[in-house]
Amino acid sequence: MPEIAPGAIHYPGFLDAAAQEALAREIADVIAQAPLFVSRMPKSGLPMSVRMTNCGPLGWMSDKDKGYRYEPRHPETGAPWPPIPQMLLDVWDALTGYPKPPEACLVNVYAEDAKMGLHQDRDEADFDAPILSLSLGADCRFRFGGRKRSDKTIAVTLSSGDALVFGGPARLCFHGVDKILPSMLTPLPAPLAGLGARVNLTLRRVT
Ligand SMILES: O=C(O)CCC(=O)C(=O)O
Numbered sequence: 001m002p003e004i005a006p007g008a009i010h011y012p013g014f015l016d017a018a019a020q021e022a023l024a025r026e027i028a029d030v031i032a033q034a035p036l037f038v039s040r041m042p043k044s045g046l047p048m049s050v051r052m053t054n055c056g057p058l059g060w061m062s063d064k065d066k067g068y069r070y071e072p073r074h075p076e077t078g079a080p081w082p083p084i085p086q087m088l089l090d091v092w093d094a095l096t097g098y099p100k101p102p103e104a105c106l107v108n109v110y111a112e113d114a115k116m117g118l119h120q121d122r123d124e125a126d127f128d129a130p131i132l133s134l135s136l137g138a139d140c141r142f143r144f145g146g147r148k149r150s151d152k153t154i155a156v157t158l159s160s161g162d163a164l165v166f167g168g169p170a171r172l173c174f175h176g177v178d179k180i181l182p183s184m185l186t187p188l189p190a191p192l193a194g195l196g197a198r199v200n201l202t203l204r205r206v207t
Pocket residue numbers: 106108116121133142158175176177200202
């Protein structure tokens with residue numbers, strides 16, 4: 001499997017079509033219980049271009065006043081996040097080998113024109129566990145750099161069914177989504193059809 005940087009491994013096509021469909025069904029269930037919402041940038045209050053929700057004991061969100069953080073409850077319904085589907089816990093075990101389960105699974109839904117700026121995942125208290133990312137639907141141009149914002153970056157295409165694990169020396173590497181690739185609009189699997197162009201799941205340990 002290609003190591004795109006020390007500690008960052010890309011698993012193209014890790015989930016086959018049947019597994020992608022099964023995962024999409026699980027995520028559609030999560031969204032039915034925990035509706036998609038829009039996070040806002042700290043201070044400016046500008047809306048992010050992705051819509052999101054979470055499953056697991058903790059969920060990531062952001063708003064104008066309190067900024068980036070994890071919360072045990074959905075910001076609009078006030079309900080606890082639904083549990084992380086077993087198949088995702090199994091993928092976590094298989095690909096990270098980390099002895100504790102993930103505590104948060106962020107679901108990001110990208111419209112065709114959505115993107116995500118270069119950032120580090122650093123709202124967690126513990127950086128020992130790797131991050132696991134899974135993609136469904138349209139290809140995207142994913143950008144991966146180093147531990148400084150100014151470090152050189154590379155572009156990687158993430159496609160439906162791909163997994164990416166970044167931990168160890170890559171845990172705090174800057175990354176982002178430049179764009180959804182319009183010439184490669186693989187539709188989202190049926191259970192998620194109509195929600196957007198691409199769905200990304202990010203599993204993390206938080207505490
Ligand atoms: O959509 C992706 O591939 C990356 C998402 C991400 O980096 C994040 O939510 O922190």
